[in-house]
Amino acid sequence: MTPTTEAELADVIKAATGPLQVKGGATRDIGKPVDGELLRTTGLSGITLYEPGALTLVAQAGTPIATIEAALDAENQRFAFEPMDHRVLLGTSGTPTIGGVVAANVSGARRIAVGACRDHLLGVRFVDGQGNIVKNGGRVMKNVTGYDLVKLMAGSYGTLGVLSEVSMKVLPKPETSMTLRLDDLSIGDSVAAMSAALGSAYEISGAAMVSGATYLRLEGFDASVAYRADQLSTLLAQYGAIGRVAHAPSTKLWRNIKNVEVFKDHPTVTRVSVQPSVAPKVANALEGNANVDVALDWGGGLMWVGLRGDDAKATTIHQQLQQIAKREGGHATLFKASTSMRTSSSVFQPEAATVATLSAALRAKFDPRNILNTGLMS
Amino acid sequence: MQMPTPNPAILSRKGQIIERLQGVLPKGAVIHTESEVRAYECDALTAYKCPPLCAILPASTEEVSAALKVCNELNIPVVPRGSGTSLAGGALPTADCVILGTARLNGVLETNYPDRYIRVQSGRTNLSVTGAVEENGFFYAPDPSSQLACAIAGNIAMNSGGAHCLKYGVTTNNLLGVKMVLMDGTITDIGGAHLDAAGLDLLGLICGSEGQLGVVTEATLRILHKPEGARPVLMGFDDTEVAGACVSDIIKAGVLPVAIEFMDRLCIEATDAFSNAGYPMCEALLIVEVEGSEAEIDHQLSLINEIARRHNPVELRESKSAEESAAIWLGRKSAFGAMGQINDYMCLDGTIPVSALPLVLRKTKELSEKYGLKVGNVFHAGDGNMHPLILFDANKPGDLELCEAMGAEVLKLCVDVGGCLTGEHGVGVEKRDLMKHQFTTNDLEAQMAVKDVFDPAWLLNPAKVFPLDTSEARRVAAE
Numbered sequence: 001m002t003p004t005t006e007a008e009l010a011d012v013i014k015a016a017t018g019p020l021q022v023k024g025g026a027t028r029d030i031g032k033p034v035d036g037e038l039l040r041t042t043g044l045s046g047i048t049l050y051e052p053g054a055l056t057l058v059a060q061a062g063t064p065i066a067t068i069e070a071a072l073d074a075e076n077q078r079f080a081f082e083p084m085d086h087r088v089l090l091g092t093s094g095t096p097t098i099g100g101v102v103a104a105n106v107s108g109a110r111r112i113a114v115g116a117c118r119d120h121l122l123g124v125r126f127v128d129g130q131g132n133i134v135k136n137g138g139r140v141m142k143n144v145t146g147y148d149l150v151k152l153m154a155g156s157y158g159t160l161g162v163l164s165e166v167s168m169k170v171l172p173k174p175e176t177s178m179t180l181r182l183d184d185l186s187i188g189d190s191v192a193a194m195s196a197a198l199g200s201a202y203e204i205s206g207a208a209m210v211s212g213a214t215y216l217r218l219e220g221f222d223a224s225v226a227y228r229a230d231q232l233s234t235l236l237a238q239y240g241a242i243g244r245v246a247h248a249p250s251t252k253l254w255r256n257i258k259n260v261e262v263f264k265d266h267p268t269v270t271r272v273s274v275q276p277s278v279a280p281k282v283a284n285a286l287e288g289n290a291n292v293d294v295a296l297d298w299g300g301g302l303m304w305v306g307l308r309g310d311d312a313k314a315t316t317i318h319q320q321l322q323q324i325a326k327r328e329g330g331h332a333t334l335f336k337a338s339t340s341m342r343t344s345s346s347v348f349q350p351e352a353a354t355v356a357t358l359s360a361a362l363r364a365k366f367d368p369r370n371i372l373n374t375g376l377m378s
Numbered sequence: 379m380q381m382p383t384p385n386p387a388i389l390s391r392k393g394q395i396i397e398r399l400q401g402v403l404p405k406g407a408v409i410h411t412e413s414e415v416r417a418y419e420c421d422a423l424t425a426y427k428c429p430p431l432c433a434i435l436p437a438s439t440e441e442v443s444a445a446l447k448v449c450n451e452l453n454i455p456v457v458p459r460g461s462g463t464s465l466a467g468g469a470l471p472t473a474d475c476v477i478l479g480t481a482r483l484n485g486v487l488e489t490n491y492p493d494r495y496i497r498v499q500s501g502r503t504n505l506s507v508t509g510a511v512e513e514n515g516f517f518y519a520p521d522p523s524s525q526l527a528c529a530i531a532g533n534i535a536m537n538s539g540g541a542h543c544l545k546y547g548v549t550t551n552n553l554l555g556v557k558m559v560l561m562d563g564t565i566t567d568i569g570g571a572h573l574d575a576a577g578l579d580l581l582g583l584i585c586g587s588e589g590q591l592g593v594v595t596e597a598t599l600r601i602l603h604k605p606e607g608a609r610p611v612l613m614g615f616d617d618t619e620v621a622g623a624c625v626s627d628i629i630k631a632g633v634l635p636v637a638i639e640f641m642d643r644l645c646i647e648a649t650d651a652f653s654n655a656g657y658p659m660c661e662a663l664l665i666v667e668v669e670g671s672e673a674e675i676d677h678q679l680s681l682i683n684e685i686a687r688r689h690n691p692v693e694l695r696e697s698k699s700a701e702e703s704a705a706i707w708l709g710r711k712s713a714f715g716a717m718g719q720i721n722d723y724m725c726l727d728g729t730i731p732v733s734a735l736p737l738v739l740r741k742t743k744e745l746s747e748k749y750g751l752k753v754g755n756v757f758h759a760g761d762g763n764m765h766p767l768i769l770f771d772a773n774k775p776g777d778l779e780l781c782e783a784m785g786a787e788v789l790k791l792c793v794d795v796g797g798c799l800t801g802e803h804g805v806g807v808e809k810r811d812l813m814k815h816q817f818t819t820n821d822l823e824a825q826m827a828v829k830d831v832f833d834p835a836w837l838l839n840p841a842k843v844f845p846l847d848t849s850e851a852r853r854v855a856a857e
Contacts, residue, residue, distance in 0.1 A: 051731060051732075051733050052630055053626040053627070053629060053630045053732060053733055054626070054629075054731045054732040054733045054762070055629060055732075056731060075630075076632065105574065105579070107574075111573065112573075115547060115551050116573070116574055118574075118579060118582060119547060119550075119551045128824065132820045132823075132824075133820060134820050134821055134824045135817070135818070135821055136821065136824070136825075138796065138797065138798050139731060139796055140729040140730060140731055140761070140762050140763075140796070140797050140798055140801065141544075141729070141760075141761035141762060141763070141801075142539050142543065142548060142729050142758075142761050142762070142763045142801035142802055143729060143798045143800075143801060144536060144537045144548075144586050144800050144801065144802055144803070144804050144805075145798040145799045145800050145805060145809070145813070145816055146805065146813065146816075146817065146821075146822070146825050146843060147583060147586065147587055147825040147828050147829075147843075148537065148550065148582055148583060148585065148586045148587075149583070149824060149825065149828070150582075151550065151579045151581075151582020151583060151585075152578060152579055152580075152582060152583045152828075154579060154582070155574070155575060155578070155579050156578055156579075160578075171634070172629075172630070172631070172632035172633075172634065173632070174632070175632070192492070195492040195493070195494075198494065199491055199492065199494055199516075199603050200603055201515075201603050201604060201605050201606045220674075221674070221677055221678070223673060223674070223677060224670060224671075224673075224674045224677065227671055227673060227674065273572045273573055273574055273576075274572050275490070275493040275495070275570075275571040275572050276492065276493050277490075277492050277493050298573060301493075301572060301573050302573070329570040329571060329572060330570065330572040331572070331575075331576030333576070348576060348577055349576040349577075351576060351577050352566070352567065354560075354564055354566035355566060355568060355577070355580060356577075358566075358580060358831060358832065359577050359578045359580065361831040362578060362827075362828065362831050365827040365828070365830065365831060366824070366827070377577055377578075
C-alpha cells in the first residue's frame with residue numbers, strides 16, 4: 001500500500017485488520033524484523049514550503065533526501081545534523097526519505113556541535129495506530145505550546161504513528177572547512193585529544209577516529225578556520241604531528257565517516273552511545289579479539305563496533321556491549337546483522353523497568369491495536 | 379480566568395494531610411500557616427493569586443518520592459514549583475493543592491569537563507549552574523531573562539529559552555538526562571551523560587511538559603567552553619518593517635549571530651529613560667551579537683554591517699570594547715523592568731516565522747489602536763519569538779480583561795500566520811484556553827494521552843496547559 005495523501009494514509013491505517021510494516025525508502029533494515037502488510041510512505045512526496053530566510057523547510061514524509069538537498073543546495077543551505085546514508089554500510093538500494101531519517105532520528109558527525117535530527121525537527125504531522133491525524137510542533141524555531149510530541153516521534157521508528165509531514169530547521173552552509181589529522185593515537189589518547197578540542201573555544205564540528213587516524217573538523221569563514229586550526233595545533237601539540245586536510249578532501253572524508261563506510265564489509269555492526277571517557281573502557285574490554293574493529297565518532301561518544309566472524313561470536317560480543325552500556329550508562333544497538341541474528345537478539349538496548357513500562361504504555365495509547373511496526377524496537 | 383472548584387473533601391482534611399506530610403518530611407519542610415503559604419500564592423504572572431493548601435520543600439529525591447506517595451494516596455493535586463518566575467502561571471496554586479518547591483534541592487552533584495556535562499539538583503538556579511563551571515572556562519547555554527532567579531526545574535518544565543538560543547538552542551537541546559519522581563513515588567532515571575535515547579525519547583517528552591508528568595529532582599546538563607569573546611552591534615531603523623527585513627537578510631547571508639534582539643520605539647524610550655543606555659530614538663532597534671576571536675568578530679560584524687547598510691539604518695554602532703558591549707546590552711536587559719516602571723503590562727510570547735514579522739508588527743499596531751491599549755515590542759527576532767508587552771492599568775476595573783482579550787487576538791494572529799501561542803514561557807493557565815485555536819481535538823487528545831500514561835489520576839498540575847473543558851472528564855474521573 002502506497003497512499004498518496006495524508007487522508008488516504010489515515011484510511012489505510014483505520015481499515016487495517018492486521019499488522020503493518022511501515023517503510024519509507026527502505027534503505028535501512030534496522031530493528032527486529034517485523035511482520036505485516038507493507039505500508040510505504042513514498043507516495044507522500046514533495047516539499048510543501050521552503051523559506052530560506054526563516055531557515056525552515058516543510059516536506060511530506062516520503063520526499064527523497066536527494067530532492068531536499070538539491071533545493072537546499074540552491075540556497076546554499078543544508079541539514080546541519082548531517083544525516084547518515086545507510087546504503088553503503090548496509091548494502092541496500094533505494095532512496096532515503098526525510099520521513100525515514102526522522103523516524104530513526106538519524107544524525108551524523110555534526111551531532112556533537114549542533115544537535116541530533118530531533119533537535120532540528122520543528123514539527124510533525126502523523127497518523128496514529130487508529131487512523132487519527134495528529135499534528136504537533138509547527139514551523140517556528142521556538143515552540144513550547146503543549147507537549148513536545150515532536151521529540152517523541154523522532155526515533156520512534158514508526159511504532160507510534162506514521163509520519164505524513166515534517167518541518168525542519170535548516171542552516172546556512174559554511175564558507176569553508178578543514179580537518180586536522182592526528183595519527184597513531186591509542187583510543188585513550190584519541191578520546192583525550194578529541195575531548196581537549198571539544199572542550200575548547202574553537203568550535204569543532206566533527207571529532208572521529210577511523211582506521212587509526214583521529215580527525216577534527218573545523219567549519220566557518222576562511223580566516224576563522226585557519227585561525228582555529230593554528231590554535232588547536234598548539235593546544236594538541238603533545239599528541240604529535242598534526243596534518244591538515246583541505247576543504248574538498250575533508251568533505252569527502254566526513255561523508256565516509258558519517259556513513260560508516262569503513263565497516264561495509266563487516267557482516268555485523270553494533271552502535272554504542274556512551275559518554276566519551278567510557279569509550280576507551282569499552283574498547284579495552286574487547287581488546288585482543290581479532291574479529292572486532294572499533295571506530296569512534298562524536299568525540300568518542302559514539303562507538304561503531306564492526307564484527308567479523310559468525311553470528312554466534314558476534315552475538316556474544318553484542319551482548320557484552322549491551323552489558324557494558326547498562327553498567328556505564330548508555331546504550332548499544334545491533335545496527336547491521338543477519339535477519340536471524342536480529343530475530344534472536346535484543347536489537348535495542350533493554351530499558352530499565354520503569355522506562356520500559358512507560359514506553360509500553362505510550363505505545364498502547366498511540367497504537368492500541370499494536371499494528372505499527374510491531375516489536376521493531378525490541 | 380477560571381480555575382477548577384477546590385475539592386471540599388480535601389479542604390476539610392487539611393489538618394490530617396499536613397500531619398501525614400510532616401510524618402515523611404523533616405521538620406520545617408511543610409509550610410502551612412496562612413501567612414507563610416501566601417509566599418506561594420502566585421508566580422511571576424501576578425494577576426492571578428490563590429494560596430495553596432500547604433507548601434512542601436523536600437531536600438532530596440527520596441523526600442520528594444515520600445511526599446508524592448502521600449499525596450497520591452490521599453488524592454491531592456500537586457503543583458511543582460521551581461523559583462516561581464513563570465510568566466504563564468505555571469506554578470499558580472489551587473486552594474486544594476500542595477505546592478512542591480524545589481528550593482532546597484540546590485546542590486551540584488558532579489562536574490565532568492572531559493565529557494562536558496554537569497549534574498545538578500533541579501532547584502539550582504540557572505545562573506549558578508554557569509557559576510559552578512565558569513572558573514574552568516565553561517558555561518550552561520540557555521539564558522532566560524530570569525536566569526538569576528529561575529530554577530533548572532522550571533527551565534525543564536517550561537523548556538525555557540533565552541536571548542542566545544539562536545545559536546545554542548533551548549533547554550531541550552542542552553538537557554542530557556533527568557532523575558524524576560512519578561506521582562506514585564516511583565523514582566526513575568531518563569537519559570544520562572550519553573547522547574540520545576535507547577528507545578523512545580522520553581526525555582524530549584518530559585522537557586516542556588510543565589510539571590504535569592513528574593517532578594524532576596536532578597538534571598544532567600551539557601556545558602560548553604565559553605567563546606573567546608563576543609561583541610554586539612546596535613542598529614537603528616526608522617521603520618519596523620525594514621528592521622524585520624534586515625533580520626531576515628542577516629540570517630540568509632550565512633552569518634549565524636548568537637543573538638538578534640529587537641525593540642520598538644515605546645520600549646526604546648522606556649528603557650533609555652530607565653537605564654540611560656544612550657539608545658537612538660527611532661522606530662526600531664536591533665542588537666546583533668556575534669562570537670569568536672577578535673578577528674572573527676570583526677569579520678562577522680563587517681558582513682552584518684554591510685547588510686544593515688543596505689537597509690539605510692539611522693544608527694550603526696559597533697561595540698569596540700567590553701564597556702561598549704555592556705552599554706548596548708544594558709537597555710535590552712532592563713527592558714522588562716523599565717516597562718514595569720511606567721506601567722502594568724502583560725507580556726506575550728507568541729512565535730512566528732521570521733518572514734511574517736512585518737505583517738504581525740503591523741497588525742499588532744492595528745489591534746493596539748482598536749483596543750486603546752499601548753503595546754511595546756521587545757523580542758528575540760532571530761527566531762521569531764515575539765514579546766509584545768500590552769500596557770494596562772491594574773487598578774482600572776475592566777482593563778485587565780480588555781488586555782487579556784487583546785492578548786488573545788495577538789496570539790491567535792501568531793498561530794494564523796504559521797506560528798504558535800508560546801515560544802518559551804509555556805502555556806500555564808495564561809494560554810490554556812487558546813489551545814483549541816492551535817490544536818484540533820485529536821492533537822490535544824494525543825497530548826493528554828501522554829499525561830494519562832505518566833499521571834493516570836491527573837494529580838500533577840492538573841488545571842494547566844489544556845482547556846478546562848477539554849481536560850474536565852479526566853480530572854473529574856480522578857476525584
